[in-house]
Amino acid sequence: MVRLSTVAFGLLASLANGVAAQSSTTSAPVDDSGLSGSVLVGFPTVNVTAMIAKAENQLGVNGTVTDNLPADYSTPGTVVKARDLDFLKLMKRDSLNSILAEIACLALQIAFGSKLAQQGTGNYNSWNNPSFWSATTYMTPTCVFKPANANDVSLAIRIIVLCQSQFNVVGGGHSAIKGWANVEDGVLFVMSGMTGVTVVPPSGNNVGVAQVPAGERWGSTFTQLDAKNLMALGGRMSTVGVPGLTLGGGISYLSNQWGFVTDQVQNFEVVLSNGLIVNANKNTNSDLFKALKGGSSNFGIVTRFDLRTWPSNGIYSGQFMFTNQNDFPALYDFTYRYHSSLALTDVTTHVISAFVYVAGFGHIGAFTAFRNIATATPGPSLQPLLDINPSVTSQAGLAVRPYGQQCILLGSGDVTGLRQDMRDFSAYISASMYKDMWNIWNTNVASKFSTVAGFQGTIAFQPITTTNIAAGKAAGGNSLGLDNNTGTMAIINLTHQWSNSANDAAILAALDSTLALLVSYAKSKGIYHPYYYLNYARKQDNPIGSYGSASVSAMRTVSRKYDPLGVFQDLVPGGFKIPS
Template identity: 30%
Template sequence: MKVLLVIISTFALVSSYEEAADFDSFQKLKSLGVDISENDKAANGTLNCCFACDSLARSFGSVAVARAGQSSFEEWLSGFWSAQQSETFPACLFRPSNSEEAAAAVLLARLTQCEFAVKSGGHASFAGASNIRDGLTIDLASLNEVTVNEDRRVVSIGPGNRWHDVYSALEPKNLTVVGGRVASVGVGGLTLGGGISFFSNLYGWACDNIVNYEVVTASGDIINASATSNPDLFWALRGGGNNFGLVTRFNAYAYPQGLMWGGDRVFPIAVNSSLIRKFVDWGRGRNGSVEDPNGAVIISYSYDTASATWRAINSLDYAIPQPDGNHPAAFDSFFDMPSPVFDSTRTKSQSQLTLEWDAATPNGFRQTFWTLSFVLDERIISEVLQIWYEETEPLTRLNFTVQFPVLAFQVITLSQIEYMSRAGGNALGLPGSSEPLLIVNWTYMWNEESGDDKVLETYARVLSRAKAAGERLGVNHRYIYQNYASQVEDPINGYGPESKAKLLAVSQKYDPTGVFQRLQPGYFNLKGPPLSPSQAKWSS
């Protein structure tokens, strides 16, 4: 009898999800606490975003809804990282207090055909990514649970958290999860897009460390996705972004963690050749990095407006604390260099380290992110650096009171790629890669809206020239890291045709009417980027 029950239980877990053929939005909304009047039902087809906002306020309280003219509207908008996002005015912002309220918001958007966006941390750079003009913005800030289960192996995390919140809650318990490296980045976007961590060589990416997702579907159902329950959706959410439903809880593997070691070493840019060589050696495991997976390394370049100088930065992070004045042996080669002009490496908490990363790019300025991937190669790093310098140096002479161009390189190591096969794999299309890969991330922060086209035109040229250099050197790779992509790049296409076809099939199964594809247009959906190059007048 016990065996039979196990079989029945297992069948229930893996049974296929399907929207009911007689699905009734009004009935489902009523079960979620939203009662639509008969008159309004009769007007179905003419209902709009204002009706959706009114219904949410009436059903869940006016304090949960913010509209233009209210102090809460400006306050909630200020929580977006980039000026482009905070200057986008929705019809209203809604803060659900639980999964059922989030489900009601999705259903009301579907009923009224109101375009919507979903905000976790709001750290995307371009307008529309997690806030939508004249539509419904669902702000998940109140879904901020951080709960450790009894055996300390799994942490339940609400998408309204930012990573500093998560680490601060776990540090007293000497635990951590695989998550973001910047304090103000939200849990939801980073994890659904992949999620590179300080500990990715030890444990993989954030998406590969999720045990279960709680998901609101386009039908307003609240379901779980794991290796045994809706496993196709589980696979798709591991890198496929916000294309399949609204995730209201992430259950993540927990790992023991106390203090760690890390920081930045800043040099004059003249050291770039030596730094690049050491970085490539580290990424290829030539100096013990394979044997010791506790470390993470980034090299980056920036322009310091205060001193009008170009700088090279070596960011080094290590999972194990070090005695004062010491560094991990795995980083010996990086310390065999001239003395830096600045050095913040020391033992500290993970939460403190994320605040240091956060300080360089504060809220409230204009931002842009761009990315490409290559096979790890010293030549392409040097060429990309030269291209970026040639194109951005003229920008530094513009009359911006604030500007901060940055070029960063990091490695997708073979150990990270191996973790991508865990529990059925992820959607990123990288398992099977035989060589480490290089992610390039170009960013720019500035304060003058009048400079938007000039900055974006410049970075579009940088991207085009970098692709051409990679083609000439034979090191281009199709992968585009979603969390660094600009609004004209197509991360889903970069996962490869097999992965994209599977993602489209999952979308059709869990969202047959295309709610998350048609009504959530601002981020990276399955059929293309938010803007095509032809729509962007500044794109080459």
């Protein structure tokens, strides 16, 4: 037997019978007083059951879904009989996912018209694969749905859940894992139609926020904020989408100063699996609020992110390309010094230390330096990097620029449509690890594939300082499980790209063995840290499990409360799930 909350059951009843429910929209966070209070509900008078029945009739499969809705469906406060959903789950088990997806897609077509694209149509082709960064993620969903607002998402999720169709959601699509933001037999939500940043200035005790819809990418978001002389924590590359990075934690140019990106979210607008649109913040649905800070796509579809803003007249930043490997020892030494002390001396700074191999060119030390100050002053934390090779410094373009322009600068070389792979692990820092890890990577990956067409490989070291973690705690905390860290750690990130799928097996095998060697090295030196940064993690790793048992237990409780039928665990085939 499965028991729904009274509110959830009442909503399902209104869906079946077309009974009016509250409907409103807002441009500012609202206090919905939890699940038992007022909520935003889209298209409340639409008779969803009739839509599904019409779709079944057109497909010649009458009664497939509608005959198996709960017998007591329209009686608020009673128990939904599990047997009614069991029939549809049996169909899924018997490889009939496609029938359920076809019913859901046709019902969505009836409801939304041109916002829904079936296979073989022009919009299907233009909305599907172009939404994804890596060719390794291409799939053929039954249909693609492009909502314009949260109300669209609300109605669509009700149709899909009643049909028990699989579905998935793509924001920026900047993952390399097949199926993590895509689906084969099912509905793909493409959120790129939901854009436009709304700035809400500070008022009383409330900080200023940027309300960012789920279809935005960071380059566009920051460009809109630059125009108002504002900044917010967000992604460091313009092409990355807002939803995935934020829900996975998110590293920012400002993280050393103010924590992870998710730490400075003031409110999430979320569509739950029963169609309710709720707000999650420190006062309302606060348990959901914390779970979303690192919990990825396990609880609902986030349709808007309210990000804290700060005034900004510009920042000092730029990139450095060291093409002489004679500079590398000094770069290793600088990276350790920055991670161990310089970053703590000046929390306004951020440095990405990356070592890149480009087929046909060779090795590069690619360093990005940032300081949250509107004057051309590197300060004692960045000056040692500038001193390594003055000729590189003079060519680096280090300058005062609008905050968002650094994001665009780093993202300008990002390419879509290649084969991509990302993976990571973490370690407490040591003076020797940077050179040692580079050697392991170079021997086992870079040198092996130096002649492969389109090959480019990167090993990058990204600090998570104690000031970063303390700033997150001060802002209310997250679900990442790093609160008790005793020192600076580094996320060791491997990112690789190549052109031909024929090289997939060899390159991925080498990357698997190399990651194992790097982890073994860290363990042998006593510096291994169990944390996996979700936004870089490979499919077979368990980033949410790495947050620790207390965080995982809390997430399970939140999932049962806000998604009692386990929709986001069962009907969404991809993504990192909450460990059982």
